[in-house]
Amino acid sequence: MKLSGGVEWALHCCxxxxxxxxxxxxxxxxxxxxxxxxYLAKHLQAxxxxxxxxxxxxxxxxxxxxxxxxxxxxxxxxxxxDGDQPAFRCTEIxxxxxxxxxxEECRVPCGIARVMAEAExxxxxxxxxxxxxxxxxxxxxxxxxxxxxRG
Amino acid sequence: MKLSGGVEWALHCCxxxxxxxxxxxxxxxxxxxxxxxxYLAKHLQAxxxxxxxxxxxxxxxxxxxxxxxxxxxxxxxxxxxDGDQPAFRCTEIxxxxxxxxxxEECRVPCGIARVMAEAExxxxxxxxxxxxxxxxxxxxxxxxxxxxxRG
Ligand code: FES
Ligand code: FES
Numbered sequence: 150m151k152l153s154g155g156v157e158w159a160l161h162c163c164x165x166x167x168x169x170x171x172x173x174x175x176x177x178x179x180x181x182x183x184x185x186x187x188y189l190a191k192h193l194q195a196x197x198x199x200x201x202x203x204x205x206x207x208x209x210x211x212x213x214x215x216x217x218x219x220x221x222x223x224x225x226x227x228x229x230x231d232g233d234q235p236a237f238r239c240t241e242i243x244x245x246x247x248x249x250x251x252x253e254e255c256r257v258p259c260g261i262a263r264v265m266a267e268a269e270x271x272x273x274x275x276x277x278x279x280x281x282x283x284x285x286x287x288x289x290x291x292x293x294x295x296x297x298x299r300g
Numbered sequence: 301m302k303l304s305g306g307v308e309w310a311l312h313c314c315x316x317x318x319x320x321x322x323x324x325x326x327x328x329x330x331x332x333x334x335x336x337x338x339y340l341a342k343h344l345q346a347x348x349x350x351x352x353x354x355x356x357x358x359x360x361x362x363x364x365x366x367x368x369x370x371x372x373x374x375x376x377x378x379x380x381x382d383g384d385q386p387a388f389r390c391t392e393i394x395x396x397x398x399x400x401x402x403x404e405e406c407r408v409p410c411g412i413a414r415v416m417a418e419a420e421x422x423x424x425x426x427x428x429x430x431x432x433x434x435x436x437x438x439x440x441x442x443x444x445x446x447x448x449x450r451g
Contacts, residue, residue, distance in 0.1 A: 150387040152301050152416075157393055160412045165399070183397030223415050236301040236387075242308055246334030247447050248316070260435050261311045264374050265303075268426035275419035284411050296398050 153231045155192040158184055160226050160284070162192070166202065167218035167285040168293050172211030177297065192230060199229030218285055224276035237265035304382045306343040309335055311377050311435070313343070317353065318369035318436045319444050323362030328448065343381060350380030369436055375427035388416035
């Protein structure tokens with residue numbers, strides 16, 4: 150099982166935006182964490198598509214969160230980057246081969262599919278239990294302003 | 301996030317072995333669920349490497365579980381097929397770029413890495429809470445014996 154590498158960057162990026170005193174241009178966001186601008190642009194677009202960040206135009210333009218950091222969960226960011234498809238995908242092999250069950254015995258998901266889905270629900274619930282505001286506490290806004298040349 | 305497609309087959313296969321009255325040849329296992337023999341061979345080898353199944357030689361040879369179905373969890377099978385690497389891999393981006401933290405402030409994993417790891421622990425805990433014995437109840441051993449021509 151593997152999550153997209155962009156998840157780490159996107160979460161750190163949302164934390165930065167939650168602590169910034171004004172929108173942050175995407176080139177600056179890339180420099181803050183030493184990632185490539187192309188890499189970053191792709192993930193910022195995914196965050197924007199998911200409605201988590203918005204680009205402000207103009208001289209002081211840049212990216213900002215669209216809502217309170219306390220209203221954005223880790224799960225929101227993970228799903229924006231990695232998608233919300235289940236990790237386990239049942240192909241109904243119980244209906245194939247010599248041991249195949251008739252369709253009328255397959256109206257509810259099989260026990261295996263249910264166990265896999267329940268585990269993913271636990272994972273999602275856990276990620277939904279922490280917000281960007283919870284994570285933001287570790288980043289000092291004064292230090293961020295200084296690094297951004299706004300000190 | 302995506303799990304290897306082999307997980308579905310491997311779990312169904314372990315359920316079959318838990319309900320079979322004798323070892324099942326790998327070609328028969330493939331036929332039972334209508335999967336290709338090559339595909340199956342690869343996953344049976346992974347299950348054997350993980351110590352969950354063993355091949356018995358001889359005329360009545362075939363695969364069998366190495367221990368009681370109640371002692372094999374869904375997590376055991378998932379990790380045998382998909383590996384036990386974390387889905388989220390922290391690359392320590394907090395130590396990169398303009399916002400980089402000094403190494404001495406990075407002795408414990410960052411808050412983001414901790415939240416991601418905790419969610420994966422929930423997922424694993426959930427998968428470890430169900431055994432092959434629990435899943436086996438849905439497969440009638442008499443029907444299996446009949447399909448295997450042992451009826
Ligand atoms: S048929 Fe897909 S998990 Fe059982
Ligand atoms: S440095 Fe890797 S998750 Fe924060």
